[in-house]
Amino acid sequence: MPTLTIDGKTVHAPHGTFLLAACRAAGIEIPTLCEHPAVEPYGGCRLCVVDVTRPEWNGWNKMVVACLFPVEDGIIVDTRSERVLETRRVVLDLLLARCPETPLIQALAGSYGVTKTSFVLNPEPTDCILCGLCTRICDRMGISAISSVDRGAGREIAPPFKEPPPDCVGCLACAEICPTNHIRYEASDGRRRIWGKDFEMLRCPRCGRAHITVAQADFFAGKNGVPRSYFETCDACKRKELAATATKLAGGASTPAVEQGTR
Amino acid sequence: MERVPCTDLAPVDAILARYPREEPSLIQVLQDVQRAYNYLPCEALERVAGELGVPLAKVFSVATFYKAFSLNPQGRTIIKVCTGTACHIRGASQLIEEVQRRLDIGPGETTGDMAFSLQTVNCVGACAMAPVVIVGEKYVGAAKATTLATYLDRGE
Amino acid sequence: MRIESHQQFDAAVEAARAAKLSKGREVWVCCGTGCLANGSRAVAKAFDERIEAEGLQASLGLYHKTTGCHGFCERGPLVVIQPEGLLYTKVKVTDVPEILEKTVRNGEAIPRLQYKDPVTKQAVAKYEDIPFYKHQIRVSMRNIGRVDPEDLDDALAHGAYSGLAKALFAMTPDQVIAEIEASGLRGRGGAGFATARKWKACRKAKGERKFVLCNGDEGDPGAFKDRSIMEGDPHSVIEGMIIGAYAIGAHEGYLYVRDEYPLAVVNLGKAIEAARLRGLLGANILGSGFDFDLRISRGGGAFVCGESSALMRSIEGRTGEPRAKYVHASDKGLFDLPTNLNNVETWSDVGAIIANGGAWFAGWGTPKSKGTKAFSLVGKVKNTGLIELPMGTTLRHIIEDIGGGILKDRPFKAVQTGGPSGGCLPADQLDLPVDYEVLSENGSMMGSGGMIVMDDRTCMVDVARYFLKFLCEESCGKCVPCREGLKQMLHIFEDLCAGRGRPGDIERIERLCHAMQLGSLCELGKSAPNPVLSTLRYFRHEYEAHIQDRACPAGMCRDLTAYEIVEEPCTGCHQCTRVCPTDAISGKPKQKHVIDPAKCISCGSCFDVCPEDCIRFFPKNGSKEAANAHADH
Numbered sequence A: 001m002p003t004l005t006i007d008g009k010t011v012h013a014p015h016g017t018f019l020l021a022a023c024r025a026a027g028i029e030i031p032t033l034c035e036h037p038a039v040e041p042y043g044g045c046r047l048c049v050v051d052v053t054r055p056e057w058n059g060w061n062k063m064v065v066a067c068l069f070p071v072e073d074g075i076i077v078d079t080r081s082e083r084v085l086e087t088r089r090v091v092l093d094l095l096l097a098r099c100p101e102t103p104l105i106q107a108l109a110g111s112y113g114v115t116k117t118s119f120v121l122n123p124e125p126t127d128c129i130l131c132g133l134c135t136r137i138c139d140r141m142g143i144s145a146i147s148s149v150d151r152g153a154g155r156e157i158a159p160p161f162k163e164p165p166p167d168c169v170g171c172l173a174c175a176e177i178c179p180t181n182h183i184r185y186e187a188s189d190g191r192r193r194i195w196g197k198d199f200e201m202l203r204c205p206r207c208g209r210a211h212i213t214v215a216q217a218d219f220f221a222g223k224n225g226v227p228r229s230y231f232e233t234c235d236a237c238k239r240k241e242l243a244a245t246a247t248k249l250a251g252g253a254s255t256p257a258v259e260q261g262t263r
Numbered sequence B: 001m002e003r004v005p006c007t008d009l010a011p012v013d014a015i016l017a018r019y020p021r022e023e024p025s026l027i028q029v030l031q032d033v034q035r036a037y038n039y040l041p042c043e044a045l046e047r048v049a050g051e052l053g054v055p056l057a058k059v060f061s062v063a064t065f066y067k068a069f070s071l072n073p074q075g076r077t078i079i080k081v082c083t084g085t086a087c088h089i090r091g092a093s094q095l096i097e098e099v100q101r102r103l104d105i106g107p108g109e110t111t112g113d114m115a116f117s118l119q120t121v122n123c124v125g126a127c128a129m130a131p132v133v134i135v136g137e138k139y140v141g142a143a144k145a146t147t148l149a150t151y152l153d154r155g156e
Numbered sequence C: 001m002r003i004e005s006h007q008q009f010d011a012a013v014e015a016a017r018a019a020k021l022s023k024g025r026e027v028w029v030c031c032g033t034g035c036l037a038n039g040s041r042a043v044a045k046a047f048d049e050r051i052e053a054e055g056l057q058a059s060l061g062l063y064h065k066t067t068g069c070h071g072f073c074e075r076g077p078l079v080v081i082q083p084e085g086l087l088y089t090k091v092k093v094t095d096v097p098e099i100l101e102k103t104v105r106n107g108e109a110i111p112r113l114q115y116k117d118p119v120t121k122q123a124v125a126k127y128e129d130i131p132f133y134k135h136q137i138r139v140s141m142r143n144i145g146r147v148d149p150e151d152l153d154d155a156l157a158h159g160a161y162s163g164l165a166k167a168l169f170a171m172t173p174d175q176v177i178a179e180i181e182a183s184g185l186r187g188r189g190g191a192g193f194a195t196a197r198k199w200k201a202c203r204k205a206k207g208e209r210k211f212v213l214c215n216g217d218e219g220d221p222g223a224f225k226d227r228s229i230m231e232g233d234p235h236s237v238i239e240g241m242i243i244g245a246y247a248i249g250a251h252e253g254y255l256y257v258r259d260e261y262p263l264a265v266v267n268l269g270k271a272i273e274a275a276r277l278r279g280l281l282g283a284n285i286l287g288s289g290f291d292f293d294l295r296i297s298r299g300g301g302a303f304v305c306g307e308s309s310a311l312m313r314s315i316e317g318r319t320g321e322p323r324a325k326y327v328h329a330s331d332k333g334l335f336d337l338p339t340n341l342n343n344v345e346t347w348s349d350v351g352a353i354i355a356n357g358g359a360w361f362a363g364w365g366t367p368k369s370k371g372t373k374a375f376s377l378v379g380k381v382k383n384t385g386l387i388e389l390p391m392g393t394t395l396r397h398i399i400e401d402i403g404g405g406i407l408k409d410r411p412f413k414a415v416q417t418g419g420p421s422g423g424c425l426p427a428d429q430l431d432l433p434v435d436y437e438v439l440s441e442n443g444s445m446m447g448s449g450g451m452i453v454m455d456d457r458t459c460m461v462d463v464a465r466y467f468l469k470f471l472c473e474e475s476c477g478k479c480v481p482c483r484e485g486l487k488q489m490l491h492i493f494e495d496l497c498a499g500r501g502r503p504g505d506i507e508r509i510e511r512l513c514h515a516m517q518l519g520s521l522c523e524l525g526k527s528a529p530n531p532v533l534s535t536l537r538y539f540r541h542e543y544e545a546h547i548q549d550r551a552c553p554a555g556m557c558r559d560l561t562a563y564e565i566v567e568e569p570c571t572g573c574h575q576c577t578r579v580c581p582t583d584a585i586s587g588k589p590k591q592k593h594v595i596d597p598a599k600c601i602s603c604g605s606c607f608d609v610c611p612e613d614c615i616r617f618f619p620k621n622g623s624k625e626a627a628n629a630h631a632d633h
């Protein structure tokens, strides 16, 4: 297992893992905006920059992003060198100009002493920081209903043709992973609306809660080759059912726990 | 986005037939579609996505990322003004202004009668003849604002 | 016919050479992009028809062929008559009968069509005597302008694929790599990475399936040497790639060619087809047992796709977003398999190096930069075009001796190299020898070999603004420092050029540059500050003039500049009135003209055409608002 030094501490980290995990395991805080355990690292926000030195390479030294740099034996990592802090400050300053009204960015920038941007304010403030988490989680689910559109300064996240996305199943994964709550949705009992598309909900036959969209159930059923009915029952009820079965098998109480839901 | 309806997808199918049904064909197919229609009709993108097995969102992403593609119908004659460095320092901006003045369209726009579209390109590799304008298929080297008019006669 | 052994290859070359020698005289017509633009196709056709109609092949032994771009596009269409090597420039269809009658039949020159040296004003008869060619040593461009790119036999007669035959039949892959190492060849696509080292790493990488790629994206505006090579001598690129694949152990390759180069795509496609038919590509190449095939992938028009990881994503059919390179492409590149990418020129050098030996190539150049390098010399020089010179040649030699000095003999201000990742070097750096290290140490870059010469009528703040605008549109937008940083930097520069600069702007620019260099994901963002930093380094006074005096010393920033006609030498020649786009100039013929400041948009067109030099520009002084307020009084 590679052994490295992070801010003076000796840290062991398993092969094939990234610096970010090693830093966090050592209790060292690294700011991140585009990283999430559910998706592959991306390296877009550049907040997790750290200074790396390889002593046996003649003191070779470079700034890298911790979320993508694989751990190596013998390297020395400085997570708070002046140029690391300065780079983070400028990045946060830039993000604050882009998203002046976004609480998460305000707070993060504030923690680096940036309370007001030194750049030109975005005339159309947005909460989207283009971290790419929403598109990556959607890809991860195997759906890819939304994507990045355009490039450079004009880049944004949108569904195809900026119309309600045909492939979207309304699972809300993008909205839930979004660190700034930029992706809005409406949910009521029985209906859901996201990206301008309306979804009909399935009710759990046991508890009656509308917990999954019809499209979602169809998608997962098709993908996993199981009958749709499998996805109709909500997770909570499934757990209860499982518990009941287990109890039954163990020869315990026979009170059916399943018929409790109100329709 | 405004959709411009397109009904004849036969050319798209003919193009698709020439390529393997896989993601690496995407950009190549879109190039040919762009050439066939002068733009990428929404319906064509949907057909391409379905046939290549690439999610429509990815197709849209690629179609908007690359400058060779446009989602709006282009004029019958496309005027490309090179704004590469060599052309820039030899006065490309005056050429753009000239087209703008004469046709009343800015870069990326098309005249109301669909006769002309104005585009800018970053170097077409003819820098020795800078500034360069391409009108339709014709390369005009050492272009001057005053002589550009002859190429902009309507109905070319 | 397929060539199936070393012997058959030698025989095919012999036959091609003999066929070439049997053609007593030849007329070569350049059909590169530039000459085509000037109408060379019609000229070529006219020659073809006359030779056919008059039976000149039989009577005079006269043949005709079309060649690729000589790099002298400005004077096209170019015609060369062999074996004398006579050059005619700007040839029109109507000149064809005269050339055949006078020059070909009677050996008489036509002075009107000869090249005139803009410096000495003398006519130069022979192709090789033009100063523009005289100083050159061509390796990567060895056959351009000499071979018909659509004729494989012609290429064979000029030595194409002899390096390949040598590699396949007389060398092991390790020996090939050693030869490249001995040549000292470094990547011609920009960064100058040692080619042999890259090949070695990819050869060592685990995996059955590997790729070799050719970077034909040539995104640096102002550079066109790769276009010329791909169009004019596609076989040199293909040969290099087969040799590289053999050395690395790859069996598949892609040529990534930018969409703006349609002729390169066509010529490469034909060359691949021809090579396949003759057994130079495909299974069992030349009967050696080595398999390799090539495909063309057309880019979609994105500068960032020149970056290696973005290029690979683009070949995969995706958006060209770079990835962090902590894992090298030699291990995980295209489709996550071991991949080796080289530039067009690098590939073109390979065949010649193997044929002639590494030491031959290393005989040119500086201690760290060996061999020759192709450049496109453009901008405000008298002779613009493509050149290939030994590394270490001074900028002065290139600009003054080959380029013939500055257009209209105006003062030289700077030369820009390395495209949007490079920088501008001023007059006192002109004696620098061109090599990778020297250019980087002085704030510029080798890049793709674009050399854009600028005169005193080029504003260095505007040049930096130009590159920022370019990059702002071309950044992929994935990472914050590049996407947001470029946008903000452009804001500052637009203010500078409009006279809205503020004290502290230079410091803000420097801070942003620093963070972008350190924090960006890929080299596009990391090197984006170079044009800004190099102009700040050498032309800081121009920045200060824009901020403090609201003046553009070059008179190019329109919001800061006004024009007037000076009393004295104005002869009322009317030339300025003809070019003024807003009809702001008035005056009777033969009398002094005046510019109406209310109509003038400060475009400078009149300044550029005035034969008497009587148009003067001066700072509008203060912001536009101030000037307007002034005018109201």
Ligand SMILES: Cc1cc2nc3c(=O)[nH]c(=O)nc-3n(C[C@H](O)[C@H](O)[C@H](O)COP(=O)(O)O)c2cc1C
Pocket: C186, C187, C188, C189, C190, C191, C192, C193, C195, C215, C216, C217, C218, C219, C220, C303, C304, C305, C306, C307, C308, C341, C342, C343, C344, C346, C347, C448, C522, C523, C524
């Ligand atoms: C933004 C960017 C654009 C680039 N454009 C090109 C290009 O147009 N052509 C090229 O050969 N290399 C280009 N490069 C360099 C390539 O990434 C790569 O280093 C090169 O193709 C490797 O080939 P070489 O070793 O033969 O030079 C570019 C790099 C960056 C970062």
Ligand code: SF4
Pocket: C304, C321, C322, C474, C475, C476, C477, C478, C479, C480, C482, C483, C520, C521, C522, C523, C524, C525, C526
């Ligand atoms: S530096 Fe620019 S081009 Fe490179 S990944 Fe970041 S945004 Fe994209």
Ligand code: FES
Pocket: A031, A032, A033, A034, A035, A042, A043, A044, A045, A046, A047, A048, A049, A065, A066, A067, A068
């Ligand atoms: S978390 Fe590493 S770049 Fe965003």
Ligand code: FES
Pocket: B082, B083, B084, B085, B086, B087, B088, B122, B123, B124, B125, B126, B127, B128, B130, B131, B132, C221, C222, C223
């Ligand atoms: S800069 Fe315009 S053709 Fe190259």
